[in-house]
Amino acid sequence: MRLFDVLKRNSKRRRKSRSIEYIYYRENEYLLHKYPYFSRLITRDSDFKIIQANIIIRALKNKEIIDASIKAYKDKCENEKIEVTKIGIKECVDNAIRDLPYLNDEENHRIYIPIFSKSLNIMYVDEPEKLLTYPYNALLEDFSSAIIDLFDVYNYKLYDSFFSKMIKTSGDKSANGFFNVDDYCLYIINKQGRLDVKICLFDRHLHQFNLTEIMKRVNKISYAYFNLTKEEFEEELYKQKFISSHIYHRIEGRKSK
Numbered sequence: 001m002r003l004f005d006v007l008k009r010n011s012k013r014r015r016k017s018r019s020i021e022y023i024y025y026r027e028n029e030y031l032l033h034k035y036p037y038f039s040r041l042i043t044r045d046s047d048f049k050i051i052q053a054n055i056i057i058r059a060l061k062n063k064e065i066i067d068a069s070i071k072a073y074k075d076k077c078e079n080e081k082i083e084v085t086k087i088g089i090k091e092c093v094d095n096a097i098r099d100l101p102y103l104n105d106e107e108n109h110r111i112y113i114p115i116f117s118k119s120l121n122i123m124y125v126d127e128p129e130k131l132l133t134y135p136y137n138a139l140l141e142d143f144s145s146a147i148i149d150l151f152d153v154y155n156y157k158l159y160d161s162f163f164s165k166m167i168k169t170s171g172d173k174s175a176n177g178f179f180n181v182d183d184y185c186l187y188i189i190n191k192q193g194r195l196d197v198k199i200c201l202f203d204r205h206l207h208q209f210n211l212t213e214i215m216k217r218v219n220k221i222s223y224a225y226f227n228l229t230k231e232e233f234e235e236e237l238y239k240q241k242f243i244s245s246h247i248y249h250r251i252e253g254r255k256s257k
Contacts (some may be wrong), residue, residue: 003234004197010199010247012184012209012252014201019182021165025050028057035060037147038115047183048195052151055163059150063102066112066124067140069096086129090100093128101162103154110129114150116143127236151193159189167215169222177222186222199225201237207242216243 016022032038032053034178042052043177074091075147077084103111120139123130129138139146151158156176158170166187175190189198201218202209224236238248 002232004199005205006251007243008198010203010205012202012204014183019050021050021054021182025054026154027058028061029053031057031060035144035147036145039145041149041151043195045195045198047180047185047188048198051159051164051166051180051187055158056115056150058163059113061110062097062102063115063143064101066096066128067131069207070128072138074132084129084132088125089129089132093125094128097125099150102162103157103161105154105157111154111155114163114234115147117146117148117153120146140250155191155193156189159187167218169219170226171222172226175226177225179218179222180216184223184226186218186226197225201242203247206241212243244248 038053038056041056042049042160069092072081073089074084077088082163089214097110097112100112103114105118109118109122111118113121113124116124123136131140156178157165158164159178160176164178165182166178166180168250169179169186171177175188175196176187178187179185180187183202186199186201187195188199190196199221201221221233221236221240221242222232228236234251238244238245
């Protein structure tokens with residue numbers, strides 16, 4: 001049995017009902033049912049599925065808020081019989097996005113709707129007046145043809161943004177580690193934005209969660225995963241008190257057989 005399977009089978013589980021991310025997911029999953037395409041992008045792992053789903057949900061909510069502000073501005077101009085101006089609609093969108101989650105790309109552009117390409121995101125923020133003209137006005141209604149694989153395009157940067165609640169740790173050129181405080185797991189995410197490895201911390205043989213300087217300890221095991229041998233990584237898990245002596249000696253015992 002592989003190490004990560006042992007950790008998963010023996011993990012000290014927290015009740016999902018106490019998870020902020022799980023509650024958010026259950027309250028908003030109806031949005032995903034509107035767009036079946038997204039189900040093909042989400043992993044089968046039950047915990048990581050919630051993380052990915054919530055990123056998509058936050059993106060959809062951002063779009064709804066921005067779109068609503070644009071439509072409200074247009075209706076206001078029509079009712080008052082005044083002209084729609086670039087300055088007016090830009091101010092409207094700027095106010096709408098003020099407190100919304102976003103992703104900073106390599107060129108420091110703020111991506112508010114990662115289900116769209118970078119170019120469409122730039123247009124939404126910098127040239128929103130185009131959304132009232134053909135062909136971009138279609139995005140306010142049926143935007144299915146513009147949807148992209150956000151995880152592939154924006155990769156693990158999505159998880160290091162305001163769309164995610166995870167904390168970035170160590171990595172290399174191919175992947176990066178992210179710690180999730182909701183389930184106390186370290187997720188190794190590759191450049192395609194997909195899950196490579198899920199490392200469940202704290203097994204059921206530990207009496208309680210030791211949360212003392214937890215990020216300092218998580219950073220050490222994340223570094224060990226990417227830079228040290230498998231044996232050294234296992235030793236670091238035990239040293240940092242993320243696995244019990246029972247599991248550690250069980251792993252060590254299997255090696256000697």
